[in-house]
Amino acid sequence: MAKSTLQMIQAIEDRAAQLEKDYQAQITTLEEKQEEQLKQETEQMQLDYQESLQAFKQQLEEELTSAQNDLKEAQTAYNAKTNDAMTGMREELIENIVKEVVNKYGN
Secondary structure (H helix, E strand, C coil), X not given: CHHHHHHXXXXXXXXXXXXXXXXXXXXXXXXXXXXXXXXXXXXXXXXXXXXXXXXXXXXXXXXXXXXXXXXXXXXHHHHHHHHHHHHHHHHHHHHHHHHHHHHHHCC
């Protein structure tokens, strides 16, 4: 009977060791799955971040191009107005110079 009790205790210990080994294997498997899932989610977040960054960069480039075009249009309009104003003033300036020369040196 003592042998039978010892065998039973040994069987229980063996089963406990097997259960512990199985649980450790499950824990390791779960940790690996979690690590893989975390890796995939991190990669996806990086991709999403890069896409968002690229879209934002594209938007800024479009805004910059639009602002540059607006500036060119404004400069062209300003130059046209300046040329128109200078053309009108040119005749007046020439007349004033001629009058000054006539007044100073006579007819």
